[in-house]
Amino acid sequence: AIDGDRLNEDIALTSRFGATAGGGIRRLALSAEDQAVRDWLAAQGDALGCRYTIDTMGSQFLRLEGRDPKLPPLMMGSHLDTQPTGGRYDGIYGVLAGLAVLRAFWASGYVPRHSIELVNWTNEEGARFAPAMTASGVFSRVFTLEQAYSLVDRDGVRLGDALQAIGYKGEEPCGAYPLAAYFELHIEQGPVLENEGKTIGVVTGVQGMRWFDVTLTGQEAHAGTTPMELRHDALLAAARLMVLAADVAAAHGPDAKTTIGIIEASPGSRNVVPGKVCMTLDLRHPDDAVIDRMEADFRIQAAEIAARAGIELSVKESWSSPSVPFDPACIAMVRDAAAKLRLGYGDIISGAGHDAAYMARICPTTMIFIPCRDGLSHNEAEYATPDDIVAGANVLMRALMTADEH
Amino acid sequence: AIDGDRLNEDIALTSRFGATAGGGIRRLALSAEDQAVRDWLAAQGDALGCRYTIDTMGSQFLRLEGRDPKLPPLMMGSHLDTQPTGGRYDGIYGVLAGLAVLRAFWASGYVPRHSIELVNWTNEEGARFAPAMTASGVFSRVFTLEQAYSLVDRDGVRLGDALQAIGYKGEEPCGAYPLAAYFELHIEQGPVLENEGKTIGVVTGVQGMRWFDVTLTGQEAHAGTTPMELRHDALLAAARLMVLAADVAAAHGPDAKTTIGIIEASPGSRNVVPGKVCMTLDLRHPDDAVIDRMEADFRIQAAEIAARAGIELSVKESWSSPSVPFDPACIAMVRDAAAKLRLGYGDIISGAGHDAAYMARICPTTMIFIPCRDGLSHNEAEYATPDDIVAGANVLMRALMTADEH
């Protein structure tokens, strides 16, 4: 079994890398804080005699050799990067629980048939560089290495240069080998398990998500002299589009979600009618056909709003990740593990994107969720109980051992 | 008469200090560009043998001594700072036309009874440091010097330190002496004169204006997992307040104006429901009682919107400038000057705030407007014709000469 105390200690320990005053973590991908936590992880692998590699996307791999060198490895992991004001569990839990599994194997002397790899994926959050799940996207051939390297953050820094700057542009080719399966353990990040009183979410898939860059161009004008009806106020039109986005979600049922997370209005002066607004739009639904309809509804009505205000509108898709069904055999292994451990469990679809969504394209994949308090995530107050933390890690280890026998 | 060609050349010349690619000017108060144009203005005064002083607020004064040293000076002027993407005329025209008047007196050997002072006021726009009209506000005892020095820009730089940094913290006490009258020449910055086909606006006053800092505090949450009805989305609530502000303007007739010029949403990540928004609000109307009602309407409905969304709302007044009636005698001098020069003219109320609004508190004051193309201002495309430029300057000179005889 897992050393639960050490796992919970590791969560407290890693929360110091980028700790915020609000009790959360600010550890944007490839920042100095990210570099520090990566160095820490590498040192843990050394102690277990793991083979340690860094690939060209900067992802870290800790490998415990298996009995049968002809078998493809089993992989588990998640990510150590966070949102600007993120919590202590999102991604981190999956990496540290994987480390706990490696330690449990090592301590017991148990050598599995397959080699077991723990991965820390680069830039999962999509907060510093969009899109999200970048390294697993390259690993699974969704993006090319060149596409990923040329992503820029809001200061214009290229991802490739940021990798170099913290010394994490590795030599290992990204994604060149087959895998037996991929398991990712994560907090749910939503309210379902908590509401249903369950400890384990058996994740059957990931909903579809689509990102857009929305640009509105009007005309800068004087706030004191320009009559309301002569204005082409890019920010007022953007406000109407934000309300529209919420209405579009409401029109497509309780599973539809729309979010504007970033907005920038220029020139940014109190007494100037804004001439230009750039904002993001995130559309989600478990059913890709519904996302298509949400997008169409938004586009049609947004165009009408913009035309009425004399505003030039551009709505550009910047990323799309269709809904993903996970592997039935892997799902069954998780369900069995939860049942054998006598934990309350239930099926769930992930509302968040995860590296597992991309890994599912190249190997049998699934995820394991545990509840988080008030369904809160992407928030400094993110919290999961120590007991659930341990329970999830034990399900991960047991599912992996089952997979090892196949 | 004014040397019209030289005046129009000066407008072209000064537009180089902070010229933007879009044909406008970015010359924020107390920036390096502001320093450069100030140095240029000081050198012009030298050539005319003017007494040159800088006061403790950094305003520049060029003084031509009059015949009768016992009479208080007559003052004219405006400002050389601009919006982030401002035009070539707003404020600048009033300063350069004043310089043309000084040159005309000098060239003709005419010595007026009163000393004539030209002023370039510090931080009129309110773009870098809010509120606007800061130096004339201190001059006229609306603000204390300490209040003005401790204003901070968005990078946290204090106005007092910014003055020091460009070498424009002068020795002269700010506003310690009486004035016979103050005349300010400006582009209208709105569409009225152009629509009415008039060359000169006889400005009878300035409308009321009130600035607010609006803060909305909700809860950061995950964009993919948080059901819409569980969100406390500070940006969506802000969007509803922006639409409300436009509705409030519409409900109070064609003279009512509401503007949100600055918005900042945090944490600023595509897949995080924004937990906090700060934005500005600018309310204007010629009748202060209507502004009171606009504010009350906004506050009541905004509180309802925020409460429904579970958002904490704060609406703080940061500045208020009540409507200002100008001096009837000065107004008459402008009207007579326009008539004598056979220019089309009409009465107008200023929609923009001006240093004259504060000067009216301490001496007989009025303004002169000329049309600007499409009523556009606070825009790089701001434009006034060379003929109107010259016409306005001649009205300024003639009104000043009339005032000198009283």
Ligand SMILES: NC(=O)NCCC(=O)O
């Ligand atoms: N797990 C997680 O929060 N990933 C970020 C990608 C997204 O769902 O927006």
Ligand SMILES: NC(=O)NCCC(=O)O
């Ligand atoms: N003249 C001018 O644009 N002043 C700025 C103050 C304001 O009206 O907002």
